[in-house]
Amino acid sequence: MLSALLLLAVPAAALPSRLDARAVSAASWTNRGCVQDGAARLLPTQLPDSNANTPDICVNACAAKGFRYAGVECESAAIAKLTADGRQCHCGNSLNPALGGKSSACTSPCAGNAGLKCGGAWAMNLYENPSAAGPKPVGCYADSASRVLPTRGANTNRVATCIADCKGRGQAYAGLENGSECWCGGSLPATTAPAAKCSVNCADGPCGGFWALSVYATGATAGPSTPVSSNAAAAAVVGAPNPAGGGGAKAVYAHFMVGNTYSYTGGDWTSNINAAKAAGLDGFALNLGTEDWQRARTKDAYTAAAAAGFKLFLSLDLNALPCASAADATTLAGYVAANARSPAQATRGGKVLVSTFAGQQCTFGQGSLDAGWAFFRTRVAAAGVNMFFVPAPFVDANSIGKRAWLDGAFNWNGAWPATGADLTTASDNTYLNSLGSKTYMAAVSPFFFTYYGPPPKQPGWNKNWLYRSDNWLLATRFEQLLSLRGRCDLLQLVSWNDYGESHYVGAIGKDVAFSGGWTTGFPHTALLSLVKYYAQAFRTGAYPQPQDKLWLWSRPHPRAATPTNPTNARPQHWDWTDDNLYVVVTLASPASVVINAGGNTATWNLPAGLSKLRIASAPGAIGARIVRGGKDAKSYNSNGQFSYTNTPKDYNYNYFVAEA
Known part of the structure; x- marks a missing residue:
């Protein structure tokens, strides 16, 4: 110390x-x-x-x-x-x-x-x-899967943070469970549990135990009721946690696949850059592969970005680029140096920002991973570039901070859960604890589904799986990272245009990498205004003033559906997802919100601000309405654009996204 x-x-x-x-x-x-x-x-x-x-x-x-x-x-x-x-x-x-x-x-x-x-x-x-001392708990309450306090707040080991979170959601009570879970609600059971069940102490007060809540009054009046008018399986999370303070200068980038730009002109780059700027993004991380034309497109990107006041940095795709010899290190260093002096080059602390996808196999002829990447740094320096290196090698996160050749690390796989459970911040905390004072770049993503068959099918990449993208993944993930904002300064949205893995948020272009079977008719650009809402909160530490807005997304068929004419086998992890319509709403003032998935309908009375809603999927169109004073303030219906069906022709676990 x-x-x-x-x-x-x-x-x-x-x-x-x-x-x-x-x-x-x-x-x-x-x-x-x-x-x-x-x-x-x-x-x-x-x-x-x-x-x-x-x-x-x-x-x-x-x-x-x-x-x-x-x-x-x-x-x-x-x-x-x-x-x-x-x-x-x-x-x-x-x-x-x-x-x-x-x-x-x-x-x-x-x-x-x-x-x-x-x-x-x-x-x-x-x-x-x-x-x-701070506030005293009003009691210890036994919890269960049905939840004493139904609204999940941001994970925290601070009583004061949980109370502030729940108060910001308009909830009268805040509960700490198991030393890290924050729960909010407007009423309590008549019976308390023995105080001994709440045996865990946080730094500023009791914080529950195993299936036990230390409950505190927030000082807010009881929040609005959230009655479900039909379908008991419908659910809501009312409010969003306040962004944590502290840390350094913040930036939000989007991962951009240069490999999907073969036909791009300068105008295409300008169009994408302007859309990204309008969505509150600071720049693109350009995923660079092997082909010569990719370097030509990259040069075009830097030219367009410089004119638009937008930032770019390279993400060397080391699943494609060779990195076994010393000559490979010199080649990659040349790629870094090619545009490093452009006014569009993103920097960190005055140094040229560079990242990777993968790289855990790279030795550059030096005999070991660490020696190889140290050698790569000497080649970059020899090319006249002072580099700030934040790669994403798939190595043990517990030791990544000990590697002297990196200035930080990008946690690529932190964007999706690797199981059938919802995503947590466990991997983020592992990286943060390992990196110490080095820079942490976190990943956020809306979805993941890829449906490429095995050889000899074109293109023969044999990628056929999904990751769980449920429970408002994009919004929930942003909120998790807002809770870590004091320790995390860089976010990378995965992705802008990776159509093959279904996590694109930009417009679907002409170069879709053989993914048209599951991307055609499934736009995601409606998410850009939601990205802007959270990006501003991450960058500034405060949410923008809420306006009446609705975002909806749904898969097109049940997870267990049997298609009539499938292209490939049922994707791996198909059972990791649930059959729901997801809705995010922001309200300028309290209102009723009605959502429907086919014949399933649910209604909530909600406060101003952001809420997340879901309802079980059913055949038919999807829709949502904001109702205030007996009139629709905003509404959307997918008739003519999208319909959920129990009998699809092919597997498709991609999402259709719309906004009002």
């Missing part, structure tokens, strides 16, 4: 050497347990290190200065070898929201009493003044 190194020479006069009878003791404060600290510091004020340090000494010193929190901690592992452990005392009136999770590393003895524990390396025994 650098701060410990700097303070070793400072006299320890700020800490008393012993306590008198009038002193405040640790036993008189609330013990919040062992929690995570970090370089950004959980508590902002560090007192000079002391060989007399104990929890009592530290709490007394922080109390004398009027602080709410006190924490004891040891030196870094390196310094601990040279001097006594447990010498640090930290104070503060608030907790850094990026830190404070549970830790089991508080094993170091205190410098002033070896029989007591004073934290560990980046671990703190935390104490809180009970007279200055």
Whole structure:
């Protein structure tokens, strides 16, 4: 810990050497347990290190200065070898929201009493003044799959964050479960559970247990009811979590397949760039493959982007580009250098931003992955480029931060769940914990379905699977990353134009890579205005003022349907998806929202702001209406454009997207 190194020479006069009878003791404060600290510091004020340090000494010193929190901690592992452990005392009136999770590393003895524990390396025994403590729970409640509080908030290990989240959703109660789950609602059961069930403590208060909720009043009046008028399977998530603060300059890019631009002219590039700018994107990550014409199209892209004030950077596609020899490193460095001085080149800290897709197999003739990529950096430098390298190699995320040749990492597979369950931020946290102070680029995506057959079918890529894209994946994923905004500065939307994997948000062009069978008639451009809503929140830390808008998306047939004339076998993971119509709505003021999937209909009374709705799919058209004062403020019906059917001709797990 650098701060410990700097303070070793400072006299320890700020800490008393012993306590008198009038002193405040640790036993008189609330013990919040062992929690995570970090370089950004959980508590902002560090007192000079002391060989007399104990929890009592530290709490007394922080109390004398009027602080709410006190924490004891040891030196870094390196310094601990040279001097006594447990010498640090930290104070503060608030907790850094990026830190404070549970830790089991508080094993170091205190410098002033070896029989007591004073934290560990980046671990703190935390104490809180009970007279200055935050809100108290109204009770402990047993939870179940049917949920005491029905609305899921953003994952957090902060009571205050969960309360603010639920209050922002207009809900009267906030509940913490299992130390990390936040739930919101407007009413509570009549019976509480034994307090012992809520045995988990967060840094700023009790936060539930296994199937147990520590419930707090938010101070908001009871939120609007959300009655379902028909179809009990319909569901709603009302409100969106507030973006976290902190971190550095933010940017949102979209992955762009240069391989799908063979017929592009300069005008095509300008059209796509203007659409991306209108959607609030900062630039494109240009996925570059092997063909010479791709480099020609890339040059055209930089020319168009420079004229439009738009940014670009290369994403070297190492599933296609060779990277086995030293000559390959020189070739790739030349690709990086070709447009690096363009005014359209994206930079980070004044350095040329470069990324990859894959690269875990690259050695560039140097005998190992790490040696190979270190050699590649020397070739880029020799080409006159000062590079900021944020690749996406598929290596162990727990160790990726130890690789000296990268300045950060892009978590490509973080955009979709790799199972039949909904996506969480687990992989994000693994990357963030491994990278430390290095840059994290997170992935966000709306869908994933690819339906290429095996050889000899054209093109013979044998990619035939889906990833679960349910429960408003695009919106839910953006909201997850907004909760990590203080630690994550770069987002990459996957993708702008990868039609083959169905996660495109740009207009479907002429070069569709043999994917017309599942993309024709399935536009996604309606998502661009929703992307803009979340991109602004990520970039600025605040959502735009909501307007009346509706976004709808649906697959065209049930997951278990049997087509009459299938092109390929049933896609892998077909059972990872559910048969629902998904709707996202933003309201300028409270209104009723009615959605329908065929004959299934549901109605909610919703507050201003954003809500996410779903209903089971059924044959027929899809539609939605915003009703205020007995009149439709906005409406959409897919008649003539899209119809859900139980008897398709071919498999298609792509989504039709529309907006009102």
